[in-house]
Amino acid sequence: MSDPNSDRGRGGVAAPEGQLDGDPRASALLRVEDLRVQLPTEDGLLGAVDGISYELHAGRTLGIVGESGSGKTVSALALMGLNPKHARVSGRIDFDGRELLALDSQQLRALRGDELAMIFQDPLSSLHPLHRVGWQLVEAIRAHRDVAKAAARERAAELLDLVGIPDARARLHAYPHELSGGQRQRVMIAMALANEPKLLIADEPTTALDVTVQAQILALLARLQRELGMAILLVTHDLGVVAEIADEVAVMYAGRIVERGSTEQVLTAPSHPYTWGLLRSIPRLEGGAAGHGPASRAPRDSDRGAVGELEPIAGRPASLISPPSGCRFHPRCPYALPDHARIDPALAPLPDDPAHLAACLLAPEERTRLWSKEERARLGSDEERAHLWSDEERTRLGSDEEPARLGDETHG
Amino acid sequence: MGATRSPRAWEMRHMAETLLEVRGLVKYFPLTRGVIVQRQYGAVKAVDGIDLTLTAGQTHGLVGETGCGKSTTARLIMRLLEPTGGEIRFAGRDIAHLGGGALRALRCELAMVFQDPYSSLNPRRTVGAIVAEPLAIHKLQPDRAARRRRVQELMDTVGLNPEHYNRYPHEFSGGQRQRIGVARALALSPKLLIADEPVSALDVSIQAQILNLLRELQRELGLTLLFISHDLSVVRYMCERVAVMQHGKIVESGPVEELYRSPTHPYTRELLAAVPKIPGDRRTITG
Amino acid sequence: MTRYIIRRLLWGVALLFIVSALTFVLFDLLPSGDPAKLRAGRTATPQAIAHIRHELGLDKPVYTQFFDYMKGVVLHFDLGYSYYSHAPVKSLIAERLPATVSLAVGAIVIWLLVGLSVGIVSAVRQRTLIDRTAMGTALVFISAPEYWLGLLALFLFASDIGKLAVFPGAGSYVAFSSEPVKWFTALILPWLVLAASFAAVYARLLRGSLVEVLGEDYIRTARAKGLPERRVVMRHGVRSAITPIVTVLGLDIGTLLGGALLIEVVFNIPGVGRLNYDAITHADFPIVQGTVLLAALFIVVANLLVDISYAFLDPRVRFK
Secondary structure: OOOOOOOHHHOOOOOOOOOOOOOOOOOOOEEEEEEEEEEEEOOEEEEEEEEEEEEEOOOOEEEEEOOOOOOHHHHHHHHHOOOOOOOEEEEEEEEOOEEHHHOOHHHHHHHEOOOEEEEOOOHHHHOOOOOOHHHHHHHHHHOOOOOOHHHHHHHHHHHHHHOOOOOHHHHOOOOHHHOOHHHHHHHHHHHHHOOOOOEEEEEOOOOOOOHHHHHHHHHHHHHHHHHHOOEEEEEEOOHHHHHHHOOEEEEEEOOEEEEEEEHHHHHHOOOOHHHHHHHHOOOOOOOOOOOOOHHHHOOOOOOOOOOOOOOOOOOOOOOOOOOOOOOOOHHHOOOOOHHHHOOOOOOEEEOOEEEEEEOOOOOHHHHHHHHHHHHHHHHOOHHHHHOOOOHHHHHHOOOOOEOOOOOOOOOO | OOOOOOHHHHHHHHHOOEEEEEEEEEEEEEEEEOOOOOEEEEEEEEEEEEEEEEEOOOEEEEEOOOOOOHHHHHHHHOOOOOOOEEEEEEOOEEOOOOOHHHHHHHOOOEEEEOOOOOOOOOOOOOHHHHHHHHHHHOOOOOOHHHHHHHHHHHHHHOOOOHHHHHOOHHHOOHHHHHHHHHHHHHOOOOOEEEEEOOOOOOOHHHHHHHHHHHHHHHHHHOOEEEEEEOOHHHHHHHOOEEEEEEOOEEEEEEEHHHHHHOOOOHHHHHHHHHOOOOOOOOOOEOO | OHHHHHHHHHHHHHHHHHHHHHHHHHHHHOOOOOHHHHHHOOOOOHHHHHHHHHHHOOOOOHHHHHHHHHHHHHHHOOOOEOOOOOOEHHHHHHHHHHHHHHHHHHHHHHHHHHHHHHHHHHHHOOOOHHHHHHHHHHHHHHHOOHHHHHHHHHHHHEOOOOOOOOEOOOOOOOOOOOOHHHHHHHHHHHHHHHHHHHHHHHHHHHHHHHHHHHOOHHHHHHHHOOOOHHHHHHHHHHHHHHHHHHHHHHHHHHHHHOOOHHHHHHOOOOOHHHHHHHHHHOOOHHHHHHHHHHHHHHHHHHHHHHHHHHHHHOOOOOOO
């Protein structure tokens, strides 16, 4: 039986679609089955979340990745029961043996802030501006534990200490606007951890923070996870963040999960054109797609474009009120075939890795081939790129770089 | 796209003239206290003595975290603020303390694209009016029809449908609004374009579109681009040279690849180390 | 903070000076009855009028009059003598003040209780029937003129002229010290009428403010902590939404203490407002000057208190 705390690359949790009850190993802390959230709007019924399923075990981190309009935040709010009143939520959410959607508001409130906690994106607007930090922490504690104020204040100071805020006792008297962005997020984390939750949901926790602070917060979350053994559901648009701390990742598009698997697998051998699109539209710190690397400055007598341009995903995000027929991604997919406008693919496991699933109508072998072609293009090989760009652009490009072979782990 | 190469672009790239030179630039915001008479007891040193050189046709990046002074620097160069000290030489002229008519004339040569596509466009004006405004203010193209044609030409250049001339900002997506901002910035055919975090508020796939647009425009029009961002990966993609700012000072600067590969200043190292890496980033074996 | 208060007080004094000067100038410029003539009566001879005029000091140039007046105010706290009733303005105002204060305080208590509760309920039950009815009713009370409401109330409920003789009619006011019960019952109708439009305004204000606050991120955080909804609405929502209300409240209190003129007239309550009204009709300038100065003083003080309280309500506010 695998130790959930060891060895990130394992990913052996997500059982194939439809077999969520069958895992003989440790049962999942959180099991989401066919979750749907619909929001009535003036223009019609908006299907923000349209049938997603996943599992999360204690001590593990699942990253839910998507752009705006993918439904990732709405799905996270659904777990906590924090969607707006007029939202229609259906499906199953099994948390530690309880069916969350069947609970009444009182029972759900008992769980919120206790076993199930959430932190949000902007810590300045997510903390009450007119109450001191200590007051807000004490409130979080006393909402679920019958303790005296003094004892709660002690605990609050302990929590601030735990999240790495120096001079914790003095900080209790501070107002949120008197703290820095990083400190505020730590306070939010402290508040969420006040009652030692089993599951922490983090909605874009570092998006509003500087990159160095982001690194600290992510390290903090990882450390707290190890110390407290809690599960983390991390919602983000940033693949880098997912790469840093998530064990598994689910990629969402237009209210659905289009790919799911271990972080390592999904980011190095993705099997869905949307994931490919995301990966090739992100500028990297290392490797190919260097904007103005030495190669592009080689003297030439005609101006030419730089090596490895980012390739944005064509088209616009899908409408959630009237989504495209068939495969929802097909209008933007460079590999779509006419059939794809009619058939809606289900999430299916890859033949060589049952823990890695993708919802695509192309055959898995075909996808593997396409991905290696994409990779070679991104890393700068002329012949491969010829198939993806027009002639005109090809004549402008030139590469002095030797393409790295796949599987060549040379990054340091 | 490859066919239309303006003569100016060629000129700009190969003359290697210094377009912008900043020496010892300083901006202090005073802190005052006092009941009737206000006394100054200190200052916030937003920009504390920086040097910057931009060659014509080049893309130069300015990187730093919140509060480092990069946005203030941009506003000083644009002369939206007046420096407390130091000099700013644009095309040889010291513009640090220009005023009145000379300052207004300068506005035709410097342009800026802002971060927030939602608040940098006046929601009560049509897109056409927004892009035409610089032309109207500086009395270029007095003929209304000619102005309209120029605006539509600009909209086309940035990838917008010129027929949407009469639409309002709220009818466009974030990425399209940012394009409108770029069109507006280009209206007066500036020599220097300053982009202050132009893609930070946009989704990942839209970011790539706008970044590519800026690169393309820079090549086509021979623009000099000062690109300000907190995102090191984006700066690497866009810029040839970069300067790293911290607490109002530039701690390190140089060609992008070199600086990223072998940073010397500890802060630069800290910044680079903090950027999350996506597996699959492989170092290419370059010459 | 003390520096801030001192500075505000200095400005306040300057303001009062300006207000006095303005009143003086206006009274001089605007056509009104000649106080000497009014005082002398219809059949007075020109000499008698001139004599009275001299007695009242009205033959001196305007700026001399103003200077004398200000000297009296600043040095002796003397607000002059009423032209009409030949009594010191100060004592006239002092004896009328308790009635005004009684009226104001009672109304304030009622409108806060009613207005704020309605505002909260409306905001929480946004867009339901309750909300729409409440806001619609509020709109009616805001639009209806005070004196009309007052007359209507008397017409319906006054014991002397009303359809249902429930409350004492106009003119029944007595001081609290003499007959507390009668004082109370006589004030009920005026309180309700005065409070009506204010309550309506406050209900709408709080509803708007609270609806906006309830959409903020920190409310979502409060719910995420598992707090009971009541606590979320009151301790997190109303706590934030109440600050604009406090500003308005301060100004309203300041204004009311200067005399709720229309209500005092309709219900014949001997307050400062009624005094002012009578003085205007008699061109009894010193009284008007006095009441205006008093009203301005109340507003300046109320303003200052409101601004100071803001610092306690919102820690993000800093004094410069």
